[in-house]
Amino acid sequence: MSAIEPPRNRLWWKQPLDRTEGLWILIAFVWCMVMFFMMPYWHIYGKQNLANEAYRTTPEAFQKKTDEMVAKHKVREETDLKIPVVHPPAGSDVYLIARLWQWWPMLELEAGKTYRLHLMSMDWLHGFSLQPENINIQVHPGYEHILTVTPTAPGKYSIVCNEYCGINHHTMVSRLYVVK
Template identity: 65%
Template sequence: MSAILPPSERLWWKHPLDRLEAIWIAIAFIWCMVMFFMMVFWHVYGKQNLSTETYKVDVGQFTERTQAFVDKYTVRTETEQEVPVVAPPEGEDIYLIGRLWNWWPILELEKGKTYKLHMTSMDYNHGFSLQPNNINIQVVPGYEHVIKITPNESGMYSIVCNEFCGIGHHEMVGRLYVK
C-alpha cells in the first residue's frame, strides 16, 4: 500500500485501529484537553486576559459623551494638532476615540486609582495596544468596549494601533500618562 494512492477499500474507518495509532490519538486528545482547561485557568486565575464589556453604540452619541468628558476635564493641550490632555478624577468613566489616524484625547490618570475606559472607533477597525504593557483590544466601529483599568506604574505609555487601518496607520499613536 502507498500513501500516495487512495486506499483499496473505501470504508477505511471500519478497519481495526493499530495500537500505536490509538496511543497517538489518545495523547493528542489529552493534550487538547490540557490546553483547553489551561486557557480557562489562565483567564480566571492568571489574570492574563482582559474581561471587557461590549455594547452596540451610536457613534454620534458616543462622540457627544466624549466631547462632554473632554470639555469637563481638560487640563492642557499637546502636539501640533492641539490634542486635549484630560485628567479625570478616580472612578470617573473615561472615553477614548480611535479614528483616522489618531487616538483622541490624551488621558492623564493617577497611579493606583480605578477607571472605566470606554472606547470605540469612528471609521475602521483599530487595534488598541498599550505599550509596553502588551494590552491588546480590537476596537470595532459601532461597538463600545469597556474595561476597568487601575494603573500601577507611573510614566508615559504609548497607545498604538496594531490593526492596519489605511495609509496613515503607521502614524496612529496616542499617549496615556500615569502620575
C-alpha cells in the same frame, strides 16, 4: 493500503487502526483537553486575560460623551494636531476614540486611582495596545468596550494600534500620562 487501488478499496475509515495511530490520537486528545481547561483556569486564577464589558452604540452617541468629557476636563493640547489632553477625576468614566489614524483625546490619569476606560472605533477594526504594559484589546466599530483600569506607576505610556487599519496604520499612536 495503496494509492493504486480503486477508490472504493481505499476509504481510510474502513481501514483497521494501528496501535501507534491510536496512541497518537489519544495523546492529541489529552493535550487538547489540557489546553481547553487551561484557558478558563488562566483567565480566572492567572489573570492572563482582561475581563471587559462591551455594548452596542452609535458613533454619534459615543462622540457626544467624549466631547462632553473633553469640554469638562481638558488641561492642555499637545502635538501639532492640537489633540486635547484630559485629566478626569478619579473614579470617573474616561472615553477614548479610535479613528483613522488617530486616538482622541490623550489621557492623563492619576496613579493608584481607578477609572472606567471606554473605547470605541468610529470606522474600522482597531487594536488598543498599551505599552509597555502589554494590554491588548480589539476595538470594534459599533461597540463600546469598557475596561476598569488602575494605573500603578507614574510615567508616559504609549497607546498603539495593533490591528492593521490601512495605509497610515503605523502613525496611529498616542500617549497616556500617569501622574502622582
